[in-house]
Amino acid sequence: MxxxxxxxxxxxxxxxxxxxxxxxxxxxxxxxxxxxxxxxxxxxxxxxxxxxxxxxxxxxxxxxxxxxxxxxxxxxxxxxxxxxxxxxxxxxxxxxxxxxxxxxxLKQTVLAEVTSAVELSDEQKESVRQKVQEITQAKAVDLETSIDPDLIGGVIIQIGSQVLDASLRGQLRRISLQLGV
The missing domain is CATH 1.10.520.20 (N-terminal domain of the delta subunit of the F1F0-ATP synthase)
Structure with a gap:
């Protein structure tokens, strides 16, 4: 925007x-x-x-x-x-x-934008919601989910400007950087 x-x-x-x-x-x-x-x-x-x-x-x-x-x-x-x-x-x-x-x-709620390789189950969404609530200390968490098959597996969670990359693609990228490939 x-x-x-x-x-x-x-x-x-x-x-x-x-x-x-x-x-x-x-x-x-x-x-x-x-x-x-x-x-x-x-x-x-x-x-x-x-x-x-x-x-x-x-x-x-x-x-x-x-x-x-x-x-x-x-x-x-x-x-x-x-x-x-x-x-x-x-x-x-x-x-x-x-x-x-x-x-x-107003409601002290945070927005977590969650990108995953496949559709998350309700249990997985709730797990992400609880984890984000722990991290941010917010009263509540709204999830906005999207799917990106290129992630291979795992999730990327964005909360404001903070990004938590727990995707296989991200892990592979970090390994390649460590190896200097």
Whole structure:
């Protein structure tokens, strides 16, 4: 995310957090934000449609309403529709990511980005979560997982700027450095 994007996204993220706090719905809005970001990540067509400056605003609003469903949180719906009206919906991803970072800060939760060679089981995720909680002394840990078959095995855990490389690829690289290969 560029500095310019971050500077534009920050006030929107802060506004969404203020709304969520005032309505005592931080958890509900945070969950919707997570689901919305997952959808953007999974569906390139959805992301492209939202970020397309030529796409009709009414069509974007219709799709957002359809995605959220009839019983969606009113504040979140209004916020996303406001982004469409203001021509800022193309920033929805950085805005929601900043919002989630602010919620984590509020709740003293850390984000651990875990990259593994294969999908982690629920037990493995819980083990990683506990280990990260031990290391960081955070009240809670959110995991964001991704798969990279090039790791061969093991995991890489990134917590902020700290990286814990327990992958086979990383171990092989360290061995090759020690051997001077």
């Amino acid at each position: 560029s500095i310019a994007t971050s500077e534009v996204a920050a006030p929107y993220a802060q506004a969404l957090l203020s709304i969520a706090k005032s309505k005592d719905s931080v958890d509900a809005i945070s969950q919707i934000a997570t689901d919305f970001l997952d959808l953007i990540k999974e569906s390139e067509g959805f992301r492209d449609f939202l970020t397309n400056p030529i796409a009709n605003t009414d069509a974007k609003k219709g799709v957002i309403n359809q995605v959220l469903g009839d019983d969606a949180n009113t504040e979140m719906r209004n916020f996303l529709l406001l982004l469409v009206d203001r021509g800022r919906i193309y920033l929805v991803e950085p805005i929601l990511k900043q919002f989630q970072a602010q919620v984590r800060e």
